Amino acid sequence: MLLKIHPDNPNSREIARAVTILRDGGLIIYPTDTLYAIGCDALNSRAVEKICKLKGVDPHKSNLSVICSDLSNLSEYARVSNDAFKLMKANLPGPFTFLLPTSSRLPKIYKNRKEVGIRVPDNNIARALVCELGNPILSMSLFEADDPTDEAYKTNPELIYEMFGHQVELVIDGGIGGTEPSTIVSCLETPFEIIREGKGEL
Numbered sequence: 379m380l381l382k383i384h385p386d387n388p389n390s391r392e393i394a395r396a397v398t399i400l401r402d403g404g405l406i407i408y409p410t411d412t413l414y415a416i417g418c419d420a421l422n423s424r425a426v427e428k429i430c431k432l433k434g435v436d437p438h439k440s441n442l443s444v445i446c447s448d449l450s451n452l453s454e455y456a457r458v459s460n461d462a463f464k465l466m467k468a469n470l471p472g473p474f475t476f477l478l479p480t481s482s483r484l485p486k487i488y489k490n491r492k493e494v495g496i497r498v499p500d501n502n503i504a505r506a507l508v509c510e511l512g513n514p515i516l517s518m519s520l521f522e523a524d525d526p527t528d529e530a531y532k533t534n535p536e537l538i539y540e541m542f543g544h545q546v547e548l549v550i551d552g553g554i555g556g557t558e559p560s561t562i563v564s565c566l567e568t569p570f571e572i573i574r575e576g577k578g579e580l
Contacts (some may be wrong), residue, residue, distance in 0.1 A: 409552035443495030
């Protein structure tokens with residue numbers, strides 16, 4: 379299914395339709411402030427396994443990132459030092475992924491990972507989905523930054539639907555997407571370190 383949602387003023391009914399799919403363990407493709415991403419309920423282990431299989435990712439070896447709507451419940455999913463919190467508060471919402479030590483609230487599938495990526499994107503659709511769901515969304519970019527696929531297929535939701543519509547329950551059309559990934563900042567040790575330059579400047 380392809381569902382058009384207004385990027386600035388997401389309709390609550392349409393958001394609720396998408397969230398019903400997430401609650402049922404389904405996968406969705408949705409816009410962020412960087413690239414279009416594929417996501418699921420981050421606390422649903424079966425859905426996480428499904429998304430990792432689709433992306434060819436070993437969840438026990440790869441870094442996993444979750445989308446939050448704000449920083450209010452952050453301590454449920456990650457351990458955050460005062461300095462890391464200040465840095466995140468100054469830069470979020472925005473195109474950044476902050477790597478933090480995991481907390482015990484995340485499902486078993488994350489347990490072998492010592493860190494988790496936290497995103498609060500500057501995108502109303504993504505944040506509305508998380509608010510309505512009440513859980514973070516596990517998120518992976520549809521394409522890697524160096525993927526040779528034609529740019530139109532990375533940014534145009536109708537072409538994304540053509541390519542991936544049979545693999546997910548829903549593709550959200552939130553307008554033309556970006557081509558630059560998020561900047562990844564490791565807050566695992568001090569001093570903090572930028573480990574991938576992407577969109578946005580700290």
